[in-house]
Amino acid sequence: MADSASYDRVMNTLGKKRHRVDKFPCINSVSVATVDFMKSYDAYWPAAHKDPVKMAKLASSAHRKCGLDNVSLPFCMTVEAEVFGAPVNFFEDSVKWPSVKKFIAKEVSDLHFPKDLPSAGRIPVITKAIEILKKEFDGIVPVNAYIVPPFTSLSSYLVETMDFLKWLIRSPERAEEFLTNTWRTYSEIAQIYSEAGADTITFHEMGASTDNISPRQFDTFVRPYLAKIIGEVNCPTILNVCGSANLIVENMIRCGSDAVALGERSPIKEAREIAENSKQGYTIIGNVSSYEVLHKGPTTRIQEEVKKTIDAGVSIVAPGCDFWLETPTEHITAFVEAVHQQEL
Amino acid sequence: MDDDKNTKVFEKLTQAVITGDCAMAEEGANDVLNKGIPPYDAVINGLAEGMKVVGEKYEKKEYFLPEMLLSADAMYAGLNILTPHIKSEDKQKGKVILGVVEGDIHDIGKNIVKTMLTVAGYEVIDLGKDVPVAEFIEKAKSEGAKVIAMSTLMTPTLMSMKAVEEKLKDERLKGKVKTIIGGSAVSETWRANIGSDAFGADAMEAVDKIKALVSSITAAAEALKQEEKKTTDEK
Numbered sequence A: 001m002a003d004s005a006s007y008d009r010v011m012n013t014l015g016k017k018r019h020r021v022d023k024f025p026c027i028n029s030v031s032v033a034t035v036d037f038m039k040s041y042d043a044y045w046p047a048a049h050k051d052p053v054k055m056a057k058l059a060s061s062a063h064r065k066c067g068l069d070n071v072s073l074p075f076c077m078t079v080e081a082e083v084f085g086a087p088v089n090f091f092e093d094s095v096k097w098p099s100v101k102k103f104i105a106k107e108v109s110d111l112h113f114p115k116d117l118p119s120a121g122r123i124p125v126i127t128k129a130i131e132i133l134k135k136e137f138d139g140i141v142p143v144n145a146y147i148v149p150p151f152t153s154l155s156s157y158l159v160e161t162m163d164f165l166k167w168l169i170r171s172p173e174r175a176e177e178f179l180t181n182t183w184r185t186y187s188e189i190a191q192i193y194s195e196a197g198a199d200t201i202t203f204h205e206m207g208a209s210t211d212n213i214s215p216r217q218f219d220t221f222v223r224p225y226l227a228k229i230i231g232e233v234n235c236p237t238i239l240n241v242c243g244s245a246n247l248i249v250e251n252m253i254r255c256g257s258d259a260v261a262l263g264e265r266s267p268i269k270e271a272r273e274i275a276e277n278s279k280q281g282y283t284i285i286g287n288v289s290s291y292e293v294l295h296k297g298p299t300t301r302i303q304e305e306v307k308k309t310i311d312a313g314v315s316i317v318a319p320g321c322d323f324w325l326e327t328p329t330e331h332i333t334a335f336v337e338a339v340h341q342q343e344l
Numbered sequence B: 001m002d003d004d005k006n007t008k009v010f011e012k013l014t015q016a017v018i019t020g021d022c023a024m025a026e027e028g029a030n031d032v033l034n035k036g037i038p039p040y041d042a043v044i045n046g047l048a049e050g051m052k053v054v055g056e057k058y059e060k061k062e063y064f065l066p067e068m069l070l071s072a073d074a075m076y077a078g079l080n081i082l083t084p085h086i087k088s089e090d091k092q093k094g095k096v097i098l099g100v101v102e103g104d105i106h107d108i109g110k111n112i113v114k115t116m117l118t119v120a121g122y123e124v125i126d127l128g129k130d131v132p133v134a135e136f137i138e139k140a141k142s143e144g145a146k147v148i149a150m151s152t153l154m155t156p157t158l159m160s161m162k163a164v165e166e167k168l169k170d171e172r173l174k175g176k177v178k179t180i181i182g183g184s185a186v187s188e189t190w191r192a193n194i195g196s197d198a199f200g201a202d203a204m205e206a207v208d209k210i211k212a213l214v215s216s217i218t219a220a221a222e223a224l225k226q227e228e229k230k231t232t233d234e235k
Helices: A005-014 A035-040 A052-066 A079-083 A123-137 A150-158 A161-170 A172-196 A215-221 A223-232 A246-253 A268-278 A290-295 A299-312 A329-341 B002-019 B022-034 B039-059 B065-085 B108-119 B133-143 B155-170 B188-194 B203-234
Strands: A071-073 A143-147 A200-204 A237-241 A259-262 A283-288 A316-319 B095-100 B123-126 B147-151 B178-182 B198-200
Touching: A005 A316, A035 A052, A035 A329, A052 A071, A052 A123, A052 A329, A071 A123, A079 A123, A079 A150, A079 A172, A123 A143, A123 A172, A143 A172, A150 A161, A150 A172, A150 A223, A161 A172, A161 A215, A161 B065, A161 B108, A172 A200, A172 A215, A172 A223, A200 A223, A215 A223, A215 A246, A223 A237, A237 A246, A246 A259, A246 A268, A259 A268, A268 A283, A268 A299, A283 A290, A283 A299, A290 A299, A290 A329, A290 B188, A299 A316, A299 A329, B002 B022, B002 B039, B002 B065, B022 B039, B022 B065, B039 B065, B039 B108, B039 B203, B065 B108, B095 B108, B095 B133, B108 B123, B108 B147, B108 B203, B133 B147, B133 B155, B147 B155, B147 B203, B155 B178, B155 B188, B178 B188, B178 B203, B188 B198, B198 B203
Parallel strands: A071 A143, A143 A200, A200 A237, A237 A259, A259 A283, A283 A316, B095 B123, B095 B147, B147 B178, B178 B198
Antiparallel strands: none
């Protein structure tokens, strides 16, 4: 199938030059992994975290089986933390999200800065998987790679979260020291993915929602570093914050990404109004609940929610966050079909 | 006169918690001891009052997690001084097994709940983070606790909560030991889905719900006792 419909739909909505598209795009800019897909393509975790062929299969399964308009990888929040030396538990022989075994850093000097970043941790696996996907889908389906950017990666996976968050008030210089010394590495990871062929890069900044930090803290500790990284990446970018984010929609837009992706805790109608005030026609991606709607269904509910989400003002329909692992494949098919059936 | 003096000290403790000032909280706690004010009253009317304000500010999006954590620190600074002086009858409302479920090492919410429960007079057995499914149940058995409170920040680890519920059923403890779940990944729907006994949307609500769970257990035990008595009397 050499149909470029999916690619055009997404890239024409995301890229600098906007063109009319044939249908509403339906993507997932974070993890597309489900147990059903792992079964279908023999791409189980944890193997699919470490084997590029399996990773590519799992990343593309929602497109192959359900017609999702992108392929997306990896399926893990600890890739970047591992690069900096965090020990990761992959839960051998079971399908569980990898997690860091402990927080390794109290000082910047506790972090490990790899001499050869392209071959550090799982970066080569992800790079290879991007190449495999690019070879098959170039110009047909956009390849999305996501990274966990400095704030979320440091505060949730490298430094004891309580300490890091308290520093924001009591010793901001300690938080800033970590951010200043590491952002470049995160930027380089994004560039490695983009050079390997990723069509879009998503920044999975789930730790920076207003469930955790204030808009002012976002502007001090999140936005400056994201803005620098986004400025260095040569492909369209998406900034994803899946917690409550309506208080920071404008701050997010000012980071400079081509789109923001929101979760179900950020009502789209309000987000759209805020966006229109700061950047007319800005691309908003979201926000059908991965658990409440896509996992639980039924199909009729999925159709209703898709319609509501589009009416509220999204430019691209996506789940609010990672696919829930136990999501039935037929629900994802119904989701994509419902989006494609909506009138533009 | 006495009331006035007490109120001033309570206000100092409340302010210390609201502003996250550990030194001020310690000073206030020492004032309580020096002036012979009942420490339990100081905890309830001073420290807990401050935490209530902090909870409201969090609700209103005036405070966020960093502010909340500093307030919790100040509260602990005061508690550490006052708790040893609190008479045991004020403390013993019940035992609660508390922990962050397996696969998650994010324990902010859990620690805030621990603070609030301690202040409210519960004995908290804190299992820490990344707690294996079996450990919750083993501890509840060995400690004779009737409430298990579980937290997770992450959606991927929600399944660990379900595993605890299932194991409770397997061991025929469901109903005898009550469970409450919380954390930013958790919802009322998830509670209903896995059959947990309660969901606490935030630390304040968690404490209220745990109070309700404990009194329902006590009431059930009382009723059972009455029932037994009645049966014996009838004989």
